[in-house]
Amino acid sequence: MVKKKIKILGISGSLRPDSSASAVLGIVSKLFPANVDFKIYTGIGEIPAFDDSKEIPFPVAGFIKQIEEADGVFFCIPEYAFGVPGALKNALDWTVSGTAFSDKPVALITAASQGQKAHAALLNTLTALGTKINEDATLLISFIRSKLDENKEVVDIATLEAIKKLVESFIKSVEICGV
Ligand SMILES: Cc1cc2nc3c(=O)[nH]c(=O)nc-3n(C[C@H](O)[C@H](O)[C@H](O)COP(=O)(O)O)c2cc1C
Numbered sequence: 001m002v003k004k005k006i007k008i009l010g011i012s013g014s015l016r017p018d019s020s021a022s023a024v025l026g027i028v029s030k031l032f033p034a035n036v037d038f039k040i041y042t043g044i045g046e047i048p049a050f051d052d053s054k055e056i057p058f059p060v061a062g063f064i065k066q067i068e069e070a071d072g073v074f075f076c077i078p079e080y081a082f083g084v085p086g087a088l089k090n091a092l093d094w095t096v097s098g099t100a101f102s103d104k105p106v107a108l109i110t111a112a113s114q115g116q117k118a119h120a121a122l123l124n125t126l127t128a129l130g131t132k133i134n135e136d137a138t139l140l141i142s143f144i145r146s147k148l149d150e151n152k153e154v155v156d157i158a159t160l161e162a163i164k165k166l167v168e169s170f171i172k173s174v175e176i177c178g179v
Contacts, residue, residue: 006174008032010040010069012089013077013122020144024111024163025076025153038074038097041066050093060094067095072105072174073131079110079118084125092125100131105177107137107170109163111144132177136169158169 012022029031029038046059056064067073077085095101106126108117119140126133139162141147147156154160 004015005037006035006171007069008036008038008074008174009066009072010038010074010076011044011086011088012040013044013075013118015045015085016085019078020148020152021025021078021111022108023148024109024141024144024154025074026152027154027160028074028076028167029110031109031164033171035160036171039066039070044091045086047087047091047094050090052097060091063091064095064098064100066110067100067104070104070113071177072107072170073101074107074109075122075126077110077122078117079112079115082117084118084122088122089125092129095129099130101126101131103177104131105137105170105174106133107166108133109139109141109166112143113144114142115140115144116142132173134169134173137166137173141161151165156179 010025012025014021032038043059043063047063048057108122141159147154147159149155
């Protein structure tokens with residue numbers, strides 16, 4: 001019998017071309033087992049400002065569809081001005097009144113200079129959205145720039161091990177959710 005592939009959607013909270021958070025998401029993408037189909041959502045910057053419009057804008061509908069189709073969602077975010085990057089928070093606000101994230105297994109890595117505040121804030125938002133978030137699937141990486149080399153590879157062994165452990169634990173929890 002052919003085993004079904006696990007679909008994971010990756011979302012970076014940074015739109016910067018040189019983003020450390022996106023680099024960490026790239027590192028994560030190489031750690032998934034072969035039965036994982038990993039896709040990165042790149043449309044956060046095209047989502048219009050949330051206005052509770054009953055007519056869902058096209059980019060928002062696409063965003064919601066990709067979340068619904070995923071077995072799990074993997075976030076990697078920086079911290080800006082003590083908070084979650086605005087574009088990501090705006091995109092998530094569109095999902096509050098729906099069920100796209102209900103019982104959806106999610107993982108969160110915050111990669112920032114410090115990051116505690118954005119990490120805690122996004123965990124609160126993910127709880128408000130009704131996601132399934134296990135502590136083993138969350139990781140705060142402070143001083144991120146000192147942990148990546150010029151090719152954006154992780155040079156800090158402990159950090160790499162922590163990312164590997166998180167990925168393993170997250171995939172197990174997605175499998176338990178009945179993929
Ligand atoms: C506009 C801006 C605001 C920032 N504010 C914070 C902050 O409040 N706390 C923090 O820990 N790091 C802060 N940083 C540092 C970023 O977290 C760090 O540079 C991170 O690597 C940037 O993520 P990115 O490369 O994925 O965009 C800020 C960086 C920028 C560009």
